[in-house]
Amino acid sequence: MKKNIPVFVTHYGCPNQCVFCNQKKISGVTQAMTIESCEKLLEEASKLGYSPQDTEIAFFGGSFTGIPVEDQIRYLEIARRYRSYFGGIRLSTRPDYITSSTLELLKEYGVTTIELGVQSMVDHVLTKNQRGMSADDTKNAVRLIKKYDFSLGLQMMTSMYGSTQTDDIYTAEEMIRLQPDFVRIYPTVVLEDTQLYQLYRQGNYQVLPLEDSVSHVAQIYELFVKSKIPVIRVGLMASEEISPGKVIGSYHEAFGELVQGEVFFQQLTDYLKEKETKGKRLRISCHPRRVSTVVGHQKRNVNRLREIFLLKAVKVCGTLTEGNDEFFFRAEFME
Ligand code: SF4
Helix, strand or coil, rough: CCEEEECCCCCCCCCCCCCCCHHHHHHHCCCCCCHHHHHHHHHHHCCCCCCCCCCEEEEEECCHCCCHHHHHHHHHHHHHHHHCCCCCEEECCHHHHCCHHHHHHHHHHCCEEEEEEECCCCCHHHHCCCCCCCCHHHHHHHHHHCCCHHHHEEEEEEECCCHHHHHHHHHHEEEEEEECCCEEEEECCEECHHHHHHHHCCHHHHCCCCCHHHHHHHHHHHHHCCCCCCEEEEEECCCCCEECEEEEECCCCCHHHHHHHHHHHHHHHHHCCCCCCCCCCCEEEEHHHHHHHHHHHHHHHHCCCCCCCCCCCCEECCCCCCCCCCCCEEEEEEC
């Protein structure tokens, strides 16, 4: 994944008020970056000697294509000026803010990647969360973005207000059908100063316990892995505003690590459940980059497997490189 030079256009241009959104807290900044500070940031970053192959300018934190066109052009002109120092320009926006003329403008200024905040592909969930858009808006936007040949990212949220686990799985399956280049998965957290916070306080929205959320998101993560769609982020980034104790819900600073570990744990459990395991030693061979994921956050996978299956020992070796598939592993009992 490329390093981003992030330019936050916080809530700027967004007339919506989705029930879960306190965009200032999500992006960790309280003010949109001005055109002047955007220029200063890129000027400073251009002197840091980043390789253009590894970095890109990223407009995050709001709905870029929803801000007035003249302001989009002002930001994009600066980005284009510094483009040679970085590999590309990415931005995030809403599906219903995508039109042919918008995409023509973004092409003209060298934007390479567009990320859409899909959140759900279930219309009644979108309505309950006051998204002001439908699943068809996403499908139409994806069709246009592909036609104009941008790299496409889709973001989904799990456990939204009114969404069941089946709805979340359906959203992931619909997103897979849309064939994005990558996805991000964000479990819903409850932030203060949002309607969701009120719903939570009134007992109308329940948060999933962390363990349940990890296992639910792992199921979704696995669907993307099986479809060969990279998941480049799971869970919100930690910031001054987003940290354990400051948000309600299934938030953990290492949420992505927990989820990836859970994918291996569930597969290993499936493998072991029909076998005679008591007192045996298990060796798991995996991709060298995945050893710590298989072992699990604070060794939780190794400890759980030993405990549940009464294994004498569990050894994880990073010796297997099956193509480039980092989720491939082999498990066998040792003499
Ligand atoms: S569209 Fe995006 S920025 Fe606007 S309220 Fe909804 S989540 Fe927040």
